[in-house]
Amino acid sequence: MKDLEEVLHRYRTLTKLSIALIYAICVSIAVNIFWTPGHIYGSGITGFAQLISTVCGRFFGIGIPVAFLYALFNIPLLILSWKKIGHNFTIFTIVAVVLSTILMRSLHPVKVQFDPIICAIFGGVFNGFGTGLSLKNELSTGGLDIIGIVLRKKVGESVGTINLTFNLIVVIGSGFLFGWIHALYTILSIFINSRVIDALYTRDQKLQVIIVTSHAQTVIKQIQDEMRRGITIVNDVEGAYQHAQKTMLFTVISQYELPTFRQAMHESDPYAFVSITEAKMIMGRFYQEHIY
Template sequence: MKEKVQDILLILLGGSIMGFALDFFLVPSQVTAGGVSGVSTVLYYLFNLPIGLMVLVLNIPIFILGFITFNSRFLITSLIGTVALSVSAQFFELEIFRSFQPISNDMLLCSVFGGSIYGVGLGIAMRSGGTTGGTDILSLVLKKWFPSMSVGQFIIAIDGIVILAAGLAFQRLDTILYSIVMLFVCSYVLDTMLEGVNFAKIVYVISDHNKEIAEMIASELNRGSTALSGFSMYSGKNRDVLMCVMRKYQLPPLKKMVMNIDEGAFVIVTDAKEVIGQGFRIRNKLI
């Protein structure tokens, strides 16, 4: 129960952050976020319709389609996120905030920072099991109807149509270009929040002295290691592969230790975007 309440609060926070990004960066600069938020931006400029209200109204038929097609918990949590986005976008349209909008008159700055903040909000919502509706749900519904296409293809297509329509409505080519910049930034930030950053390294060591190397890793670096059973196609012999996950700063001393023990060792280093477990992060401390 406690985790469910925490998820709901984080989804509300994520939607509110997205509403802030819309009203303080994207909408005043005529930079389109794509999807329902983008359509709401266009309607705001063409007909002076409230953005927050339009986000909610335009999502109603999408959610009806979603519930008919899926009827899942995902849609309920997404509805919470949608309401949070709608209410916050409407709240930040109040007169007391107008003098601060936009925060910058530079469209590039608004695209980059607006996209970053928007991505952070969406990332918080998605890490808690929800979204803010719109394109995500519509794409899942369309995927059900047209299984030959992927969800990602539908999202790109819908966002592309919305951005193109915004450019035509505003009669500004730079709106299209800066909106594309915003989507790329938002996508990068979102991926970083969902997958983590490259803060750890995975090291594979192939050596005839794996036991000695493993003991040195434990005593000098305070890291555990795992022996993976392998077979060398070159020599035709069974060879254990030592695997260890560590912080970036621990990599140089590790390589030095391995070379001191076995100059002929084979060492492979790769990135680990996120590591959950003892010595790194524990699950209940994740956002």
């Protein structure tokens, strides 16, 4: 058993290191091949580093590489992560930041000028894919992720105001530096980036589930054995067609848990009526598994 745990630990470590490398490649391609040539900025710390690099070069004549600023802005966040989140989590985040810095510095911006819309779309796709894949595999890419996790530990939920504020600064800066059409392209890229992340990282997407079943206790046991979810029971529900007595169950799950839920229903009551809809807002206590 101990040998198996050691093998699994090594597998998880190698997987996270591989994902960190993939993220570094993706963000480097996004910044140097699409965003920088197209005068488009990314979201969060990456976009802020691009913005400061441009301002220093244009107004002060100081050429500061984006990669250097990206690493510099991440240093205080990594210190915060080390103190507030955990050492193991921070070490993998450092690896992701270091690899991204090295590859961004090594891969020079291309000379070929793509259409700005192409730069916005593909920059967002590449960065979103790398970030979403990292989050899906429980790996942080640094930057505002760290602030979000620390705030979630304190207040119990993610706080999007900081991310929105950074992105507004980036968009406004893009407008003043390159014109407002490029600000629009930046908004497009940030939007595509977020949509790609949402497509890959589904842990924060909530679904409301209604189950009508004749085997309530079996279903409840199966779901709670497989998932850490509370369930509300409504007894003595009557079907309008056959007037059969049923039990209605309410619960909320994440999109990430949907395959597990389907399997639990198949094993407990494959003939149950199940309705699944997107939950716009959750108030009250909802168990959220940490990514670290």
